[in-house]
Amino acid sequence: MTTGRMSVRWRDDALPLALLGPAVLYLLLLIVLPMVQALVLAFQGDDGTFTLEHLRRMTGDVAFRDAIRNTLVLLILIVPAQIVLALVMALLVHSRIRGHEWFLYVYAIPLAISDLAAGILWLSVFTQNGYLNTVLQALGIIKEPIVYLSYENIAMVIGAIVIAESWRATALVLVILVAGLQLIPRDYFEAADLFGASRLRRTVHVVIPLLRPSLQSALIIRTIFAFTTFAAVFALAGRNLPVVAGEAYNWSVVARDPHVAAAYALVLLALAGAMTMVYLRVLGTSETQRAR
Amino acid sequence: MRGVSRSFGRTPALRTVDLDVHDGEFMVLLGPSGCGKTTLLRTIAGLERPDAGAIAIGGRDVTSLAPRDRNIAMVFQSYAVFPHMTVRANIGFGLRMRRTPKAEQARRVADAAALLGLEALLERFPGQLSGGQRQRVAVARAIVMDADVMLMDEPLSNLDALLRLQARADLKRLHGEVKRTTIYVTHDQVEAMSMGDRIAVMGDGVIVQCDLPMAVYDHPATQFVGGFIGSPPMNFVRGAMSDSAFVAEGVRLRLERPPRAGGEIVMGVRAEHLRIGAEGLPADVLVVEPLGSHALVTVRVGGVPVKIEAPVDIGLRPDERIHVAVDQARIRWMDAATGTAIR
Numbered sequence: 001m002t003t004g005r006m007s008v009r010w011r012d013d014a015l016p017l018a019l020l021g022p023a024v025l026y027l028l029l030l031i032v033l034p035m036v037q038a039l040v041l042a043f044q045g046d047d048g049t050f051t052l053e054h055l056r057r058m059t060g061d062v063a064f065r066d067a068i069r070n071t072l073v074l075l076i077l078i079v080p081a082q083i084v085l086a087l088v089m090a091l092l093v094h095s096r097i098r099g100h101e102w103f104l105y106v107y108a109i110p111l112a113i114s115d116l117a118a119g120i121l122w123l124s125v126f127t128q129n130g131y132l133n134t135v136l137q138a139l140g141i142i143k144e145p146i147v148y149l150s151y152e153n154i155a156m157v158i159g160a161i162v163i164a165e166s167w168r169a170t171a172l173v174l175v176i177l178v179a180g181l182q183l184i185p186r187d188y189f190e191a192a193d194l195f196g197a198s199r200l201r202r203t204v205h206v207v208i209p210l211l212r213p214s215l216q217s218a219l220i221i222r223t224i225f226a227f228t229t230f231a232a233v234f235a236l237a238g239r240n241l242p243v244v245a246g247e248a249y250n251w252s253v254v255a256r257d258p259h260v261a262a263a264y265a266l267v268l269l270a271l272a273g274a275m276t277m278v279y280l281r282v283l284g285t286s287e288t289q290r291a292r
Numbered sequence: 293m294r295g296v297s298r299s300f301g302r303t304p305a306l307r308t309v310d311l312d313v314h315d316g317e318f319m320v321l322l323g324p325s326g327c328g329k330t331t332l333l334r335t336i337a338g339l340e341r342p343d344a345g346a347i348a349i350g351g352r353d354v355t356s357l358a359p360r361d362r363n364i365a366m367v368f369q370s371y372a373v374f375p376h377m378t379v380r381a382n383i384g385f386g387l388r389m390r391r392t393p394k395a396e397q398a399r400r401v402a403d404a405a406a407l408l409g410l411e412a413l414l415e416r417f418p419g420q421l422s423g424g425q426r427q428r429v430a431v432a433r434a435i436v437m438d439a440d441v442m443l444m445d446e447p448l449s450n451l452d453a454l455l456r457l458q459a460r461a462d463l464k465r466l467h468g469e470v471k472r473t474t475i476y477v478t479h480d481q482v483e484a485m486s487m488g489d490r491i492a493v494m495g496d497g498v499i500v501q502c503d504l505p506m507a508v509y510d511h512p513a514t515q516f517v518g519g520f521i522g523s524p525p526m527n528f529v530r531g532a533m534s535d536s537a538f539v540a541e542g543v544r545l546r547l548e549r550p551p552r553a554g555g556e557i558v559m560g561v562r563a564e565h566l567r568i569g570a571e572g573l574p575a576d577v578l579v580v581e582p583l584g585s586h587a588l589v590t591v592r593v594g595g596v597p598v599k600i601e602a603p604v605d606i607g608l609r610p611d612e613r614i615h616v617a618v619d620q621a622r623i624r625w626m627d628a629a630t631g632t633a634i635r
Contacts, residue, residue, distance in 0.1 A: 187372035190339050195386035195437070196360040205389075209376040 180214025
């Protein structure tokens, strides 16, 4: 009897652990372990002692300040644009205008393309003999092809990256927001309509506040992804536009110095962590304001 | 409302409904679930578009108007109180959307809050309120609007029994004070009887009967209405007339005033109009349910079970043979085929 009861209790305890196991293992092996390794790499000298030498090399590098600045500039340009764009698209998908069920599928197509492929795709648009110049020439708008992606014209390069990234990853934000919209009970929309809210005011006063938890998730995920962007940047700008993730890659693969690469990775971790804290603080919904 | 119809796919939810609600009246739409009462309310609100027919409020045709242009207010079954706004902001929501001057907003929100006893809760968020309090916020948000019509969709169905009783009385008192034209949807016939100035009983997408509560209770237009209104519902015995007597299986009741009808008919009689005594129709006791103020006795008359209201100290036991006398003046007759009343 006793053993029987004990085995039941053991099963009760074991099941949740067994279910959690794979996820914990995954996090340990692929997130925690590399993080610890990066931490060790960044601060470990050749003789195995603690050193700030790698950090010094990183901050002393010519590209360091540019990489941080460019990363933040891209972040500030891409994330808000994507959130606004995705919100408008999500509201369109969620509205019942004709063809709304197709929007989501069409919008989601770029999600299936890898970021490097997307970068190359947009490169073929913006390059000197690319589609954009061909079309503009054919229309007689320009006579000579324009060089868009030149280090002399960094604003244009950034613009191209913003377009490519927005095209590729807005759908990710969109999917989160559409899911969030579908969680809002229809009664709230109807109550807003009934009590005199126009479509715009309904969106501002009711829909967006109720969508806040989803907006918060979308912002955090999108921001972290924006920090790690570099495939599209490499494809469109090469090293004309250094970014933090790109520098980490460069130090690791080209310069073969994993210590400085790890230092860059820690910078990314710190930046992403700080931004996430800001979002949670600014956008966090208190317990009392949450829908039941 | 004139000839309002609405179908979902091939299922008709409303079939040419006509309804007149008077100014200041408390009209109850009553019916079982799926009878179309909520669809009718939502059509009045403009949340559903009728396939045919017209709706006018105070002589103004609103059929093609958006909900916000109809000058109506509504209390939702789920309350739909906005969780991200305080009680004060919730009550004032409609006024803000209509750009009412700030001072007037404040005054009217305070009035509505006082009317529903919410003054102390104005700065709270809905998540901090009980179900009953949230229900009152939903009512306050509607009442503050000075709308031409107040719509209520089962506003008490999410409250527990005791609270519902209290809220029912509160809503009735409130209507007495503000005299706002109200259309109230419920499936609870006790709510309908106790609150309505008139009751529109719906079944299968049509209004079967629309009359004063006691008229609906005393003179149900159909067998369906008699069976839906009243607790317990009306008793029905199916039979036929023979020589000024009603004859059914094991029943022969000589009538003082026989109905003018041939063929199969249904006798309808309420539990309180039957009396257990020394004479009348023979019956067997099935169940005795003491309910405090009275006892509900279920007996078998002929082939069918019949419920009788009896004194609580009647002292009967199952399988006892008794006799049931019928108050003949209160018998209602219906056509067995169509279910409609024979007058």
